[in-house]
Amino acid sequence: MTACKNEHEVPWGINRRRVVTINDGKPGERSVSMACMHCTDAPCAAVCPVSCFYTTADGVVLHSKDLCIGCGYCFYACPFGAPQYPKIGNFGSRGKMDKCTYCAGGPEADSTPAEYAKYGANRLAEGKLPICAEMCSTKSLLAGDGAIIAEIYKERVMKRGYGSGAWGWTTAYHEGIAV
Ligand code: SF4
Numbered sequence: 001m002t003a004c005k006n007e008h009e010v011p012w013g014i015n016r017r018r019v020v021t022i023n024d025g026k027p028g029e030r031s032v033s034m035a036c037m038h039c040t041d042a043p044c045a046a047v048c049p050v051s052c053f054y055t056t057a058d059g060v061v062l063h064s065k066d067l068c069i070g071c072g073y074c075f076y077a078c079p080f081g082a083p084q085y086p087k088i089g090n091f092g093s094r095g096k097m098d099k100c101t102y103c104a105g106g107p108e109a110d111s112t113p114a115e116y117a118k119y120g121a122n123r124l125a126e127g128k129l130p131i132c133a134e135m136c137s138t139k140s141l142l143a144g145d146g147a148i149i150a151e152i153y154k155e156r157v158m159k160r161g162y163g164s165g166a167w168g169w170t171t172a173y174h175e176g177i178a179v
């Protein structure tokens with residue numbers, strides 16, 4: 001989250017990636033890192049009245065801040081709370097929607113100052129991974145080809161287990177906790 005804000009100079013009040021904690025301080029506590037899921041057949045794109053959204057050849061869902069009228073429909077349609085709005089401006093005005101770009105910029109020419117000013121760095125155009133995946137110290141976040149990532153996660157689950165069956169779980173949370 002901090003790496004993302006730093007890389008893209010994300011506007012004040014907007015978190016393109018957030019850590020959501022479930023059962024905070026209770027048995028079964030879990031923290032999940034959430035951002036735009038770059039949905040296939042994205043609900044945000046389906047409701048946008050000015051057709052802001054488009055999907056790149058890599059499957060990344062991007063939008064145009066030039067077209068956006070700040071209606072907020074995408075915010076209500078998105079199941080993950082990804083679209084956000086600057087916390088400045090007059091009452092009732094949302095400004096331009098901002099969300100995770102998968103570090104792939106926007107409609108402007110790749111890696112130009114105009115693109116950076118509206119969407120942040122275009123790391124994919126430079127052949128780099130999204131900054132969150134690159135900086136994640138435990139490699140919980142991975143990025144790249146979906147089929148390869150699915151194989152890596154599958155191998156992890158096969159070797160370590162998951163949830164209450166994961167290695168180290170009983171030490172950290174004591175035995176017998178149902179999750
Ligand atoms: S903003 Fe929400 S609905 Fe749109 S692609 Fe991202 S996760 Fe899916």
Ligand code: SF4
Nearest residue numbers: 048068069071072074
């Ligand atoms: S806030 Fe912008 S991107 Fe979202 S639905 Fe409205 S016009 Fe489209």
